[in-house]
Amino acid sequence: xxxxxxxxxxxRPVSVLEKSITIVLIVIFLFAFYLALDANKYSAQxxxxxxxxxxxxxxxxxxxxxxxxxxxxxxxxxxxxxxxxAIPVYxxxxxxxxxxxxxxxxxxxxxLKGNExxxxxxxxxxxxxxxxxxxxxxxxxxxxxxxPWSGSKTTQ
Amino acid sequence: MRKAIRTILEFGIYIAIIAGIVxxxxxFLSWKLQTKYxxxxxxxGSMWPVLQTGDLVLIQNxxxxxxxxxxxVVWKNTNGFTIHRxxxxxxxxxxxxxxxxxSEDVPVSYDDVIGKNLMWGKKPVRLPYLGYISIWGAxxxxxxxxx
Numbered sequence: 001x002x003x004x005x006x007x008x009x010x011x012r013p014v015s016v017l018e019k020s021i022t023i024v025l026i027v028i029f030l031f032a033f034y035l036a037l038d039a040n041k042y043s044a045q046x047x048x049x050x051x052x053x054x055x056x057x058x059x060x061x062x063x064x065x066x067x068x069x070x071x072x073x074x075x076x077x078x079x080x081x082x083x084x085x086a087i088p089v090y091x092x093x094x095x096x097x098x099x100x101x102x103x104x105x106x107x108x109x110x111x112l113k114g115n116e117x118x119x120x121x122x123x124x125x126x127x128x129x130x131x132x133x134x135x136x137x138x139x140x141x142x143x144x145x146x147x148p149w150s151g152s153k154t155t156q
Numbered sequence: 157m158r159k160a161i162r163t164i165l166e167f168g169i170y171i172a173i174i175a176g177i178v179x180x181x182x183x184f185l186s187w188k189l190q191t192k193y194x195x196x197x198x199x200x201g202s203m204w205p206v207l208q209t210g211d212l213v214l215i216q217n218x219x220x221x222x223x224x225x226x227x228x229v230v231w232k233n234t235n236g237f238t239i240h241r242x243x244x245x246x247x248x249x250x251x252x253x254x255x256x257x258x259s260e261d262v263p264v265s266y267d268d269v270i271g272k273n274l275m276w277g278k279k280p281v282r283l284p285y286l287g288y289i290s291i292w293g294a295x296x297x298x299x300x301x302x303x
Binding site: 072 | 201203204205206208209255256257258
């Protein structure tokens with residue numbers, strides 16, 4: 001049936017090689033789709049306020065909300081990651097948005113072994129040039145790729 | 157035989173164009189901007205948001221009497237170069253400060269000033285992300301030097 005569908009789409013008979021390539025591409029697509037669905041996704045934001053040493057806290061665990069921060073202050077948020085399977089996962093964190101310039105991550109691109117857990121620490125520092133009154137926002141995507149990984153060097 | 161010669165010739169021309177760009181562009185910029193160091197990569201966030209880590213900026217030579225408060229200048233220090241904004245102009249020295257920093261830098265002699273950031277209107281010319289090539293190159297070089 002798969003061959004018939006392929007031949008209907010192609011409008012001609014397909015070779016074994018073409019069928020194999022199609023199957024590989026479908027598997028890759030499904031794997032990528034699974035990774036995208038399984039990824040942890042967080043919105044991140046911080047509001048720049050006037051003053052010295054002021055930090056306003058928003059105690060939500062559904063997003064990386066650093067609350068209100070005045071220039072010169074630092075805030076930290078942590079995300080717990082747990083690998084509940086026996087298969088190691090390779091963790092890759094991608095960050096987008098204006099807040100990414102100010103937000104540092106303690107570790108990235110590392111292997112989390114089976115049945116292990118760890119914490120990712122996001123630290124935001126508000127510099128002197130931060131525009132007071134502005135909201136800096138962004139998105140954080142934490143991809144977990146299962147595979148036969150061994151322990152690897154972590155980077156920031 | 158003719159096809160092989162043509163392929164070799166095309167490949168040679170291609171290599172010559174690449175080499176010309178790699179060698180020619182910095183030399184052209186150096187001549188046009190009148191400085192030995194026409195290109196610089198931003199390696200820290202001390203000038204955020206005007207200049208961001210990974211940006212590539214162009215530096216032009218500037219006579220001492222044309223420097224103004226507010227100019228973004230490049231000056232030599234013991235660790236390399238610093239790109240910060242002028243906040244004070246003294247007789248023999250100038251004082252700079254990174255926009256994102258709270259404290260001013262130590263006073264710098266005018267002789268240590270390489271030039272100022274090339275401007276496009278009121279904004280500095282910056283090429284986002286292109287500076288990472290230089291940053292990664294320096295990082296790889298340091299890793300191999302430590303080994």
